[in-house]
Amino acid sequence: MKIYDWSTGPYPARVRIALAEKNLASRVRFETVNLYKGEHKTPAFLAKNYSGTLPVLELDDGTFIAECTAITEYLDALDGTPTLTGRTPREKGLIHMMSKRAELELLDAISVYFHHATPGLGPDVEIYQNAEWGLRQRDKAVRGMRYFDSVLRGQPFVAGETFSMADITVIGGLIFAGLVKVPVPAECEALLAWYARMQERPSVKHRVTMSEPSV
Amino acid sequence: MKIYDWSTGPYPARVRIALAEKNLASRVRFETVNLYKGEHKTPAFLAKNYSGTLPVLELDDGTFIAECTAITEYLDALDGTPTLTGRTPREKGLIHMMSKRAELELLDAISVYFHHATPGLGPDVEIYQNAEWGLRQRDKAVRGMRYFDSVLRGQPFVAGETFSMADITVIGGLIFAGLVKVPVPAECEALLAWYARMQERPSVKHRVTMSEPSV
Numbered sequence: 001m002k003i004y005d006w007s008t009g010p011y012p013a014r015v016r017i018a019l020a021e022k023n024l025a026s027r028v029r030f031e032t033v034n035l036y037k038g039e040h041k042t043p044a045f046l047a048k049n050y051s052g053t054l055p056v057l058e059l060d061d062g063t064f065i066a067e068c069t070a071i072t073e074y075l076d077a078l079d080g081t082p083t084l085t086g087r088t089p090r091e092k093g094l095i096h097m098m099s100k101r102a103e104l105e106l107l108d109a110i111s112v113y114f115h116h117a118t119p120g121l122g123p124d125v126e127i128y129q130n131a132e133w134g135l136r137q138r139d140k141a142v143r144g145m146r147y148f149d150s151v152l153r154g155q156p157f158v159a160g161e162t163f164s165m166a167d168i169t170v171i172g173g174l175i176f177a178g179l180v181k182v183p184v185p186a187e188c189e190a191l192l193a194w195y196a197r198m199q200e201r202p203s204v205k206h207r208v209t210m211s212e213p214s215v
Numbered sequence: 216m217k218i219y220d221w222s223t224g225p226y227p228a229r230v231r232i233a234l235a236e237k238n239l240a241s242r243v244r245f246e247t248v249n250l251y252k253g254e255h256k257t258p259a260f261l262a263k264n265y266s267g268t269l270p271v272l273e274l275d276d277g278t279f280i281a282e283c284t285a286i287t288e289y290l291d292a293l294d295g296t297p298t299l300t301g302r303t304p305r306e307k308g309l310i311h312m313m314s315k316r317a318e319l320e321l322l323d324a325i326s327v328y329f330h331h332a333t334p335g336l337g338p339d340v341e342i343y344q345n346a347e348w349g350l351r352q353r354d355k356a357v358r359g360m361r362y363f364d365s366v367l368r369g370q371p372f373v374a375g376e377t378f379s380m381a382d383i384t385v386i387g388g389l390i391f392a393g394l395v396k397v398p399v400p401a402e403c404e405a406l407l408a409w410y411a412r413m414q415e416r417p418s419v420k421h422r423v424t425m426s427e428p429s430v
Contacts, residue, residue: 070307089289093280096288100282
């Protein structure tokens with residue numbers, strides 16, 4: 001398998017964490033797509049992923065799978081023992097709900113803020129910006145942090161009692177928030193404590209260096 | 216099970232279609248939430264779904280599952296025989312990718328156009344609008360229609376050889392596009408032919424009346 005990737009990106013981080021959680025990193029080659037050069041918006045890349053986003057998984061038969069949730073579904077199903085996307089109907093429903101909510105209310109909101117209300121990837125890549133929309137999305141993301149804090153006051157993980165894809169999506173959101181300097185409010189103690197725990201997980205801690213050849 | 220619903224809404228349509236495809240409609244009670252009165256933005260409803268959107272599934276144990284993809288995962292897994300969300304890793308990956316792409320590039324874009332660049336649900340509900348953003352999302356949705364047309368020139372269904380959740384999401388997009396009068400370009404012949412076929416499926420055809428008591 002091959003992954004089109006940007007090693008420090010928050011969305012690529014989601015798939016890197018999933019790969020490590022599933023012990024699949026050694027089966028993947030990473031190919032860097034330079035976001036700051038707009039390589040994800042070239043016709044050659046858009047033919048792989050119409051939406052022009054990273055990461056993209058390419059299977060050995062040439063099939064492209066884009067979207068973190070879809071890639072995670074694929075990776076989690078490979079060994080027949082899903083640990084990230086749920087086993088029972090109720091688990092599947094709750095994990096998908098919370099992961100989607102983490103996109104809507106946190107990660108994607110921070111991404112829109114970055115691309116629309118900051119210099120983003122630079123003037124050659126950010127050919128249209130809507131600063132007012134971007135700033136509103138930043139505020140939405142901070143509200144989202146407060147929401148996830150309230151969730152984590154009642155349970156150890158975002159979708160319940162076990163680590164899942166939903167935790168990975170919130171981690172992606174807080175990685176992106178850190179990069180663009182939108183801090184978690186100090187009173188979100190449960191969210192901050194959960195994030196400290198998550199950063200100690202090997203899959204999260206070593207996500208950037210996982211693509212470097214081991215010596 | 217209970218579904219918080221708006222019978223003619225494009226997002227509720229996705230779950231109604233999934234229920235009919237899975238022969239589960241008779242196990243569900245529908246409770247109308249009046250969007251035009253903003254009932255989905257009241258504190259009581261936000262406690263059920265933080266994002267304030269329809270539909271929401273309430274299980275008999277009181278668990279709330281929001282987000283169409285999550286509800287569809289739940290419903291599709293109930294009988295142990297998934298027919299909408301994929302069986303193999305590759306099917307799961309492709310269906311989730313195409314369903315997410317149909318949200319990003321079509322359905323959600325039309326929704327943003329509706330809420331931001333038209334009167335939407337009226338001045339009492341649409342308390343903030345960004346018309347420029349809304350109009351750009353309309354243009355994005357029309358590009359999305361051309362993309363799905365190109366996909367359907369090569370295969371009978373959105374994610375491949377069989378009907379899936381990805382078809383349902385594109386159907387939701389075209390239902391919404393019809394409501395807000397954003398027509399499919401006439402040259403999108405494959406998309407239009409596919410949509411005509413989809414509208415003949417009983418699950419799609421009878422989706423609005425499925426909640427009416429049979430006499």
